[in-house]
Amino acid sequence: MILDSETKAVELPDDHGTELRLWLRLLTCTTLIEGEVRSQLREKFDVTLPRFDLMAQLDKVSDGMTLSDLSKRMMVSNGNVTGLVERLVESGHLDRRTSETDRRVQFIRLTKLGRAEFRKMAAEHEKWIADIFGDLSPKDIRELMRLLAKAKGSAQRSAKARTA
């Protein structure tokens, strides 16, 4: 171990251990919560997380959304959304309509049933989340929000630089 004059561990120039540990902790935290939400959705409403997420995107708008919009917002592939939508139309939660000005485009909307069911689930979901973060003070939450925003910005900068 390399020690400096104050007998404190000094990092090697290429030691990126703290960032790696941060990433693992972030991932663990998210996986844990995601698993919890997934279990609750299945137990209480017999619905999968991807379906809930998709409906959540659609609930934000009143007049529908294209498949591309959905895949961008959900950060998943286009083909993935095609399948999800297909199954949700099948079950009567969604409604799809081809655009009249561009016949490639499909507008997807929640049906009355879909919106009603989603609203019920969303209300419960919000309570689960509140309980999951229940030990955090308002200040903790504000700080986490701020730092995660910074992390997100950093990650986007990094991704963009790579693809550029």
Add this chain to the structure above:
Amino acid sequence: MILDSETKAVELPDDHGTELRLWLRLLTCTTLIEGEVRSQLREKFDVTLPRFDLMAQLDKVSDGMTLSDLSKRMMVSNGNVTGLVERLVESGHLDRRTSETDRRVQFIRLTKLGRAEFRKMAAEHEKWIADIFGDLSPKDIRELMRLLAKAKGSAQRSAKARTA
């Protein structure tokens, strides 16, 4: 909108909007980084993230690990690990050996090839992660670590209470 005497928004008793927003931000952040890591692993090493994760668990120990240990540490189902290990044994990265004292138990280890390939990937991986979090100061990282630990504890408390 309900306003108090200081003309500041007051939260309704059941408003859990801040926790929900925190969760969405946490999820977005993780998904973003995970996608980035996934792309890099595919591009640079033609390997999937689940395989990398599994090898990462095994690299931490010298003498192997059981399937159950793996599934607990990776926080995925047992059957999932069975399939992943199967494919990695097939490709020569892993070695499986039945325990002599308990014939239900399989010890899984990295082969020489597996460990060598993993080490190469891990070194690059650490650099990607460092770059992804590059805009965060050491203090930001410490704070995030602390708050995420608190969030993790809170989520575990919540999950435990539910299953109890």
Add this chain to the structure above:
DNA sequence: GCCAATTGCTTGAAGTTTAAAGAAATTGCA
């Protein structure tokens, strides 16, 4: 108007994931 490039979506193959059921082995306790 023509047509190459782009855009929106679907399809197919391979892989990952879960939940649930089941098989095999071990453990613990009466």
Add this chain to the structure above:
DNA sequence: TGCAATTTCTTTAAACTTCAAGCAATTGGC
């Protein structure tokens, strides 16, 4: 010992996911 409960792992079906290839429609030069 006997055997019920538990543990470890596998299997199965259905769903989810990505990537890449492909189809159809539109757009943007020319």
